[in-house]
Amino acid sequence: MTTKVTFSTKAGGTIEGALCEPPGAGVTGALVVVHEWHGLNEVMKLHCERFAQAGFLALVPDLFHGKVAKDDDEAAKLLGTFDFQKAVGEIGETVAYLRSHPRCNGRVAVTGFCLGGALTLAAARYIPALAAAVPFYGLPRFPSDEFTNVKAPICGHYARVDDWANPSVAEEIQRKVRAGGGQMDLYIYDAGHAFMRSTDSSRYEPKSAELAWQRTVDFLQRHIG
Template sequence: MTTMVAFSLGNAGQMKGALSEPPGSGKVGGLVVVHEWHGLNEVMRAHCQQFAQAGFLALAPDLYHGKLAENDEEAAKLIGAFDFQKAVGELGHAVGYLRSHPRCNGRVAVAGFCLGGALTLAAARYVRPALEAAVPFYGLPRIAPEEFARVKTPICGHYAKVDDWANPSVAEEIQKAARSGGGEMDLYVYDAGHAFMRSTDSSKFEPKSAALAWQRTVEFLHTHIG
């Protein structure tokens, strides 16, 4: 079941998000699901539900605060006014909300798509206390790859061979830096294009790559957050 919840942003008020709880009543790992540049739409809600069915307490925060893009043109306008650094801070509050949730075992990861993938990597670098895991899908932040030599959060990255937005060669540089600093980063590059997980878009969705990425993600998350 998915419900809308509100959580504190400290002195900055509140933020809403879609929360999906897994079956049963036991404690499970928490997962912040970060939306694409279109916002918290039905695709992202569906991802939350999928993660919940896989056994995680999944929260998708509304980083656009009620705004939603119906197409790429509208999304580009929203991105033009988007405060990336502020959003990383908001993700930190979302992580804190999950850590304190009665269903959470205290271990929290972040997974994100497109814009959310970039924010996921930024959260792995800057959110404190550190995340237990991070799973970026085809997104890259404007952070020098060498900065990830400081990241000890385990990362599982999913990227596409044909992608004008998130070049997998940059992801490889991030992986190299993370490993050089003693961190852990698995990196998978698929024979697909950008947004290959977006099941509602037949021009983007690549079912074989999506299924494999999903399997790898669930296994990775169960290993690191229970």
């Protein structure tokens, strides 16, 4: 079950989001879950709840601030006015919020899907002290050379057939991360874009989705506990 939360930013603004706590009362690793280009919709809340059931403190920040797209056309319009730099800053604020949460063990990772996958990689580049990053089929808009500076371990999941997030670009990012001494595991699935979207039968590929999920949970358990 998700709980609506609102927290303040350093600049004096506010961010709303959906928070899911894991079973029990102990401390655990925390996870920022970054939504797709449709916004903070039901499928993103389902992802958040599933991460919580796997043992993580999970929060989806609403980077569209109340706007949710009903379809891809509406999503494209939202993306046309979207401020990527501001969004990375808001992800950083969410990381700080989770790190201060009484159920967080101090280690915070970021994961995201589609637009959220791109922002996850941007977060790995620009937000210091991330414990880990798990992008799903998303690529940022800056040169791959910048990934030589990334130190947070990355576990990337990409589709073999994807016009929006070409897996060859993800492979180039992996080479840059490793050239800089960082760690990046990269998995490419026989699926299409958005294969984790369980509410969309035209996109969902259950075999790939389940394998990617298990790899993600194993990776997060190693890096954030």
